[in-house]
Amino acid sequence: MAGVVAKREGPQFISEVSVRGNAAVLDYCRTSLSALSGATAGILGLTGLYGFIFYLISAFLLSLLLILKAGRRWNKCFKSRRLLFTGGLVGGLFTYVLFWTFLYGMVHVY
Amino acid sequence: MAEPELLLDSNIRLWVVLPIVFITFLVGVIRHYVSILLQSDKKLTLEQVSDSQVLIRSRILRENGKYIPKQSFLMRKFYFNNQEDGFFKQTKRKVVPPSPMTDPSMLTDMMKGNVTNVLPMILIGGWINWTFSGFVTTKVPFPLTLRFKPMLQQGIELLSLDASWVSSASWYFLNVFGLRSMYSLILGQDNGADQSRIMQEQMSGAAMAMPADTNKAFKAEWEALELTDHQWALESVEEDLMSRELDLDGMFSKELPSGIF
Secondary structure (H helix, E strand, C coil): CCCCCCCCCCCCCCCCHHHHHHHHHHHHHHHHHHHHHHHHHHCCCCHHHHHHHHHHHHHHHHHHHHHHHHHHCHHHHHCHHHHHCCCHHHHHHHHHHHHHHHHHHHHCCC | CCCCCCCHHHHHHHHHHHHHHHHHHHHHHHHHHHHHHHHCCCCEEEHHHHHHHHHHHHHHHHHHHHHCCHHCCCCCCCHHHCCCEEEHHCCCCCCCCCCHHHHHHHHHHHHHHHHHHHHHHHHHHHHHHHCCCCCCCCCCCCCHHHHHHHHHCCCCCCCCCCCCEEEEHHHHHHHHHHHHHHHHHHCCCCCCCCCCHHHHHHHHHHHCHHHHHHHHHHHEEEHHHHHCCCCCCCHHHHHHHHCCCCCCCCCCCCCCCCCCC
């Protein structure tokens, strides 16, 4: 992830391009994770509430891994850590439901 | 994991579920390329470019003025804001603000946006509903209430069927929503297939028509620059530097040839 902020006493210089690039990387990670976990949930045959809980658990695990990867100097790359937790959750949810339904149908209905 | 109570024909899987996925995905990709082809060239005049650059320069002066000496800052501020011949006071541009009704290029842009995004979705949804009607397509893995039945089971006339068994039209719409974020994986950022971003842009598009009115922008910038005061952040920089441990290791390379002699 590109470092965007030069930390000085005073206002920070933020490169717009890098902020967008970092957000794109986060989006990529979250979409891939939603797709894969949706596929897993479909194959495993999770239904109803278990499926949604699985999505929340996997999203939370992704956030943990991202925080680990960002390390101590996270404010070099992100304005706030909340973004790592909640960015793209709803979009990911749609992708998750799509893949979940798809593989559930493939494996269990047919 | 309860056994599903219906057993569906494998042909449905092969000829309905998979084609709908492909159709949705390919239509999205096509929409992306069509939007690239249909993009109208934005004509910028030299004056517009120089105006926007002047505004950027003034904004940078406001934000970073504290890093240059007071004299330099005042000199620059004087250039912009002087009563008689400051830049913001003097230049008046002839501006015709383009409203969406009168300016033809904006109107066609809006039309193109609407046509390429909403219309295919409706058309294809209707076609799929007509072609693949009358049978159950797949089961969604979560329980749905009976209120969803007329929406999701459009062609199927069974009263006792669980609302989780959906028709192909609802599978199509599920695809549309789910593949939206996949497009940014595959087509890269700023792709033309992502409807939600475009709808958000349309809602905030009213704010983007402002740069056309440069006179107002100049006036706003003049006021902001008037208000900024110079507070030199580098005032005690010599003492700060001297009071810290100077770590000069590795700052100068021995192989650096001197260019002077």
